[in-house]
Amino acid sequence: MNWLEYGERVRAGGALTRDEALAVLRSSDDELLGVLQAAFLVRRAHFGRNVNLHILRNAQSGSCGENCAFCSQSAVSAAGIERYPLQSVEEIVAGAVEAQRLGAVKYCVVTSGRAPAEETLETFCEVARRVRKQTSLHLCVSPGLLTEAQAQALARAGVHRVNHNLETSRRYFPTICDTHTYDDRVATVRVVKAAGMEVCCGGILGLGESLEDRVDLAFALRALEVDSIPVNFFNPRPGTPLAERPKLGAMEGLRGLALFRLVNPARDLRAAGGREACLGALQPLAMFAANSIFSNGYLTTPGQGRSADAVMLEEAGFRPAQLEM
Numbered sequence: 416m417n418w419l420e421y422g423e424r425v426r427a428g429g430a431l432t433r434d435e436a437l438a439v440l441r442s443s444d445d446e447l448l449g450v451l452q453a454a455f456l457v458r459r460a461h462f463g464r465n466v467n468l469h470i471l472r473n474a475q476s477g478s479c480g481e482n483c484a485f486c487s488q489s490a491v492s493a494a495g496i497e498r499y500p501l502q503s504v505e506e507i508v509a510g511a512v513e514a515q516r517l518g519a520v521k522y523c524v525v526t527s528g529r530a531p532a533e534e535t536l537e538t539f540c541e542v543a544r545r546v547r548k549q550t551s552l553h554l555c556v557s558p559g560l561l562t563e564a565q566a567q568a569l570a571r572a573g574v575h576r577v578n579h580n581l582e583t584s585r586r587y588f589p590t591i592c593d594t595h596t597y598d599d600r601v602a603t604v605r606v607v608k609a610a611g612m613e614v615c616c617g618g619i620l621g622l623g624e625s626l627e628d629r630v631d632l633a634f635a636l637r638a639l640e641v642d643s644i645p646v647n648f649f650n651p652r653p654g655t656p657l658a659e660r661p662k663l664g665a666m667e668g669l670r671g672l673a674l675f676r677l678v679n680p681a682r683d684l685r686a687a688g689g690r691e692a693c694l695g696a697l698q699p700l701a702m703f704a705a706n707s708i709f710s711n712g713y714l715t716t717p718g719q720g721r722s723a724d725a726v727m728l729e730e731a732g733f734r735p736a737q738l739e740m
């Protein structure tokens with residue numbers, strides 16, 4: 416297969432067909448560098464060798480009433496995670512100041528739960544106002560399903576971006592969650608866009624979905640014109656219904672990233688949760704497709720740390736993107 420032609424075509428403004436996208440995922444391990452080179456042509460055209468660092472904060476952990484099978488914070492999880500109620504505005508804003516000190520361009524505040532309570536929404540709005548005053552960071556919030564009025568309130572307060580993942584394909588979604596629907600998630604993406612905020616929306620590879628499901632997710636995100644795409648690599652959490660599933664292999668994860676880049680060429684594509692656990696020694700190769708990472712850990716699991724990320728990026732010839740002041 417002439418993978419370079421795929422990269423050159425997408426870089427020039429063309430698109431892959433579904434069959435071509437599937438061929439990327441079906442390519443052999445021997446072809447991995449060719450596939451990544453195609454993705455890199457596109458990545459470099461849009462982002463050079465810059466990497467956006469995002470720092471996550473889990474501002475309310477555990478005790479969610481939903482049943483997402485992969486999630487250690489769900490109602491059906493017995494995972495031994497720390498559970499705590501909503502943190503104060505002061506605590507969350509202090510995290511933003513620290514994120515800026517660590518070189519992040521985005522501060523991503525997440526709360527567990529199906530949808531935000533009134534108190535949570537007010538907290539997010541106050542955090543947004545203070546983060547704008549005290550830092551140059553862009554704030555991204557992940558409060559769950561939103562109504563039109565809630566999205567408009569967040570936008571008025573100055574929230575830059577809202578995260579709400581589709582997680583997987585429309586076909587496979589009911590297998591991993593049946594307390595809300597894929598269409599509920601799409602509706603939230605639409606109200607966020609309508610309110611004028613950016614959308615961060617991605618999914619998890621390795622939940623048991625087929626390669627066709629991964630292609631469906633990549634094309635669904637393209638059709639929704641989301642701004643940012645976190646690609647998570649499935650790393651089973653003890654105590655969850657998917658605890659016995661194997662974690663995603665490194666080469667499979669990298670082929671997935673290449674696919675998302677080739678289908679969504681100009682989007683902020685993130686090598687997200689499970690990066691260290693699943694990609695292992697191949698982590699730096701992810702940067703040839705993705706242009707952003709979560710640095711400094713995830714919601715309920717640690718990462719390799721900001722210093723190790725800095726060394727990895729430098730040794731692979733990439734550099735953290737700078738904040739626009």
Ligand code: SF4
Nearest residue numbers: 479481483486489528
């Ligand atoms: S809605 Fe969010 S916090 Fe709740 S179980 Fe699903 S992924 Fe976890």
